[in-house]
Amino acid sequence: MNKDKGKVAIITGGSSGIGRASALRLAKNGVKIAILDLKEEDAEHLRQEIAEAGGEAMALQTDVSNTKDLEAGFKQVLDRWGQLDIVFANAGINGKVAPIEDLDAEDWDQTLDTNLKSTFLTVKHAIPHMKAHGGSIIITSSINGTRTFHGFGMSAYSSSKAGQVAFGKMAALELAKYHIRVNIICPGAIETNIGKNTFPEEEELEKIKIPIEYPEGSQPLEHQPSKPEQVADLVSFLASDSSSHITGSQIFIDGAESLL
Numbered sequence: 001m002n003k004d005k006g007k008v009a010i011i012t013g014g015s016s017g018i019g020r021a022s023a024l025r026l027a028k029n030g031v032k033i034a035i036l037d038l039k040e041e042d043a044e045h046l047r048q049e050i051a052e053a054g055g056e057a058m059a060l061q062t063d064v065s066n067t068k069d070l071e072a073g074f075k076q077v078l079d080r081w082g083q084l085d086i087v088f089a090n091a092g093i094n095g096k097v098a099p100i101e102d103l104d105a106e107d108w109d110q111t112l113d114t115n116l117k118s119t120f121l122t123v124k125h126a127i128p129h130m131k132a133h134g135g136s137i138i139i140t141s142s143i144n145g146t147r148t149f150h151g152f153g154m155s156a157y158s159s160s161k162a163g164q165v166a167f168g169k170m171a172a173l174e175l176a177k178y179h180i181r182v183n184i185i186c187p188g189a190i191e192t193n194i195g196k197n198t199f200p201e202e203e204e205l206e207k208i209k210i211p212i213e214y215p216e217g218s219q220p221l222e223h224q225p226s227k228p229e230q231v232a233d234l235v236s237f238l239a240s241d242s243s244s245h246i247t248g249s250q251i252f253i254d255g256a257e258s259l260l
Contacts, residue, residue, distance in 0.1 A: 005030030013091030015042035021228035022235040027055035034077040036062040064118035084129040086239045089122040090140040097153040115160035134179030143258040172248030181247035188254025189225035221255030
């Protein structure tokens, strides 16, 4: 018997990359999927793909850093399905890549709002709907800012990712009495389109870069970036009852990249 069948999941940033792969994976397990994403057209295409495969999904255009937007999204999900079992706080951007002295406060705020504030808001609005029966919350962090620090110019991004880990562990302890589990995944290089939201200033970065060479490559396990589907397998496990005693864990999924 599939214990995941009939569960309801909210996935932020769900229309592409890790979010998309996880939505498809969970839907295959019988989970109803709510895709909350700024990219309405992409989210709708994914909803249709899930429906055509026999699953059930809804697509909601949502600014996850805006509390009113999130409240409205959660309300629509609960109005339709009446429950919430899984929350995947996955939305994020690389943001502006620049030396600290050249990084504008507005650029810093955009990255922290999109990555860290949205995680807080997503978890905050999920709690009232999960307290009665418990559930699983999964947060997408990164190896950057948690185990590696050579992403030159990515101080805002790395700070947001480190903040997500601390927040997730605090939430895991606070919510344990409600049987709400909170875990944090830290992917390395992944074949996603998050780079489209990266704005590097290459000339400015030259003054802070430290040369790093990997003669045999930077991906020891498979010699290539991880695929979103590999991360989706981890998300599926953490969302399921098979991980019922795992909470507050920070799990690296990077093929040993961050160990170099």
